[in-house]
Amino acid sequence: MFEQILSDSSLVKTHGYINGEWVVSASGNLFDVVNPATGEIIAKVADLGVVETQKAIVAAHKAMASWAKRTAKEKSAVLRKWFDLVMSNQEDLAKIMTVEQGKVLAEARGEVAYGASYIEWFAEESKRIYGDILPNTTTDRRSVVIKQPIGVVGAITPWNFPIAMITRKVAPALAAGCSVVLKPAAETPLSALALVELAERAGLPKGMFNVVPGLDAPQIGERLTSHPLVKKVTFTGSTRVGKILMAQSAQTVKRTSMELGGNAPVLVFDDADLDKAVQGAFAAKFRNAGQTCICANRILVQSSIYDEFVRRFTEKAEQFVLGEGLSEASTMGPLITRNAVEGVSTLVADALDKGASLTTGGTQPAGEGYFFTPAVIRDLNQSMRLSKEEVFGPVAPIFKFETEEEAIEMANDTEFGLAAYLFTKDQSRSWRVSEALEYGMVGVNETAISSEMIPFGGVKESGQGREGSKYGLEDYLEMKYICLGDI
Numbered sequence: 001m002f003e004q005i006l007s008d009s010s011l012v013k014t015h016g017y018i019n020g021e022w023v024v025s026a027s028g029n030l031f032d033v034v035n036p037a038t039g040e041i042i043a044k045v046a047d048l049g050v051v052e053t054q055k056a057i058v059a060a061h062k063a064m065a066s067w068a069k070r071t072a073k074e075k076s077a078v079l080r081k082w083f084d085l086v087m088s089n090q091e092d093l094a095k096i097m098t099v100e101q102g103k104v105l106a107e108a109r110g111e112v113a114y115g116a117s118y119i120e121w122f123a124e125e126s127k128r129i130y131g132d133i134l135p136n137t138t139t140d141r142r143s144v145v146i147k148q149p150i151g152v153v154g155a156i157t158p159w160n161f162p163i164a165m166i167t168r169k170v171a172p173a174l175a176a177g178c179s180v181v182l183k184p185a186a187e188t189p190l191s192a193l194a195l196v197e198l199a200e201r202a203g204l205p206k207g208m209f210n211v212v213p214g215l216d217a218p219q220i221g222e223r224l225t226s227h228p229l230v231k232k233v234t235f236t237g238s239t240r241v242g243k244i245l246m247a248q249s250a251q252t253v254k255r256t257s258m259e260l261g262g263n264a265p266v267l268v269f270d271d272a273d274l275d276k277a278v279q280g281a282f283a284a285k286f287r288n289a290g291q292t293c294i295c296a297n298r299i300l301v302q303s304s305i306y307d308e309f310v311r312r313f314t315e316k317a318e319q320f321v322l323g324e325g326l327s328e329a330s331t332m333g334p335l336i337t338r339n340a341v342e343g344v345s346t347l348v349a350d351a352l353d354k355g356a357s358l359t360t361g362g363t364q365p366a367g368e369g370y371f372f373t374p375a376v377i378r379d380l381n382q383s384m385r386l387s388k389e390e391v392f393g394p395v396a397p398i399f400k401f402e403t404e405e406e407a408i409e410m411a412n413d414t415e416f417g418l419a420a421y422l423f424t425k426d427q428s429r430s431w432r433v434s435e436a437l438e439y440g441m442v443g444v445n446e447t448a449i450s451s452e453m454i455p456f457g458g459v460k461e462s463g464q465g466r467e468g469s470k471y472g473l474e475d476y477l478e479m480k481y482i483c484l485g486d487i
């Protein structure tokens with residue numbers, strides 16, 4: 001069993017966690033967690049459902065009252081301790097993540113630190129929840145605004161960042177005073193359960209953070225979105241599911257935060273530093289084997305530098321070493337499922353059928369793991385599915401453009417609007433293009449744009465709300481206006 005590779009095997013939990021207790025499912029059912037690098041079953045986890053979700057919601061609601069009695073400083077200290085524990089268990093958490101998600105260890109270690117940074121940040125921000133005193137229309141009253149926790153939060157998270165997507169929801173929720181019922185992705189429950197184990201060790205009171213692993217996501221989601229005690233639903237995942245959750249949440253007018261699909265363009269102008277542009281586009285494309293919502297999805301390069309850009313990009317892509325993430329030699333792991341590999345292959349085949357050409361990669365190595373060799377595709381056009389759809393895999397489609405106007409039009413020609421990037425040395429162009437791009441986040445000569453200190457989120461069908469930064473707390477707070485009249 002893989003627990004043997006951990007320093008602390010008690011971090012591997014296979015039960016749900018409700019009201020401070022590790023629980024099995026009422027049905028007794030379990031589901032398999034599979035290592036995508038080998039196809040082996042690494043754990044069997046309790047398959048919780050509606051009954052357990054209901055219990056978790058009630059427990060979460062009850063727990064908020066005792067958390068509310070703690071001072072801001074006390075709450076902050078618990079979060080800080082959780083951060084310290086996550087970091088002191090970084091290596092074990094990274095290994096758990098690698099075996100269930102596939103990303104290489106170096107990336108997994110990076111994600112643990114990145115995920116922990118949200119806990120640290122919101123531990124600090126929890127001491128900075130301010131109200132306001134407003135001017136008045138008459139002299140016999142005072143108008144005061146206070147901020148209160150919105151209530152129980154239902155959180156649903158994806159498999160691509162099994163820790164960071166949880167901490168950037170749960171940490172601000174707890175900092176604001178809210179309790180959480182989390183449904184992690186079925187592919188990656190072990191990271192979520194290890195996180196909650198560490199939260200318990202940090203002294204988080206029972207009921208404040210509940211984890212409901214389960215295969216029946218639609219039923220669990222329906223319960224979270226319809227229950228009157230849940231006041232907010234926060235989700236990261238596909239636009240398709242985000243729309244379902246928003247529609248369901250509308251019935252009880254819940255607040256929602258949605259971090260949905262992306263289709264990030266990288267615009268490379270002929271006045272750019274070419275080395276920097278190749279390096280930046282490359283890093284943005286292949287992070288997490290291309291399974292990131294802000295991954296470069298369409299690389300748009302000005303015609304005069306197109307061939308040279310493709311040449312350099314291809315040369316770099318050929319250097320990847322595919323393999324099991326636990327091996328330090330591997331620089332790219334597998335995709336999450338065999339279906340994901342099929343989906344990516346289909347998109348590549350569609351482009352090749354319509355006249356594009358591969359400069360490298362695009363094959364499925366033999367074996368049990370879900371690997372796909374990093375592919376670079378050139379000479380694409382707008383009729384190909386790669387020009388519209390999110391790839392979510394290691395495929396770099398490189399498009400050609402002639403003018404700035406054309407590049408902006410191509411970049412905005414999508415229903416998505418999460419992240420976009422551009423490379424240019426022209427200062428006025430960098431402003432002009434940044435302002436014209438219909439995206440929630442724009443990186444200029446930089447693609448490593450994420451951190452706990454920035455507002456992460458999108459526009460259009462990429463979602464609503466922002467995670468991280470000083471703005472990230474607001475999503476978990478309600479504003480109350482109190483009019484104090486004369487006694």
Ligand SMILES: NC(=O)C1=CN([C@@H]2O[C@H](COP(=O)(O)OP(=O)(O)OC[C@H]3O[C@@H](n4cnc5c(N)ncnc54)[C@H](OP(=O)(O)O)[C@@H]3O)[C@@H](O)[C@H]2O)C=CC1
Pocket residue numbers: 156157158159160183184185186187214215216217218219220221222236237238239241242244245259260261262292293390391392
């Ligand atoms: N913005 C982002 O970060 C992400 C975007 N995506 C995009 O979505 C595509 C599909 O990925 P996938 O993992 O299937 O994403 P999904 O949106 O299907 O899954 C994300 C989370 O939602 C849950 N879920 C699925 N269906 C429902 C439902 N009806 N009600 C409530 N919860 C639900 C999943 O549970 P379960 O795992 O049990 O199915 C998982 O926890 C990717 O190829 C990519 O394009 C995917 C992941 C992250």
Ligand SMILES: O=C(O)CCCC(=O)O
Pocket residue numbers: 160161164236259291292293294450456
């Ligand atoms: O939603 C995702 O795909 C994860 C975002 C990664 C990041 O925070 O940079």
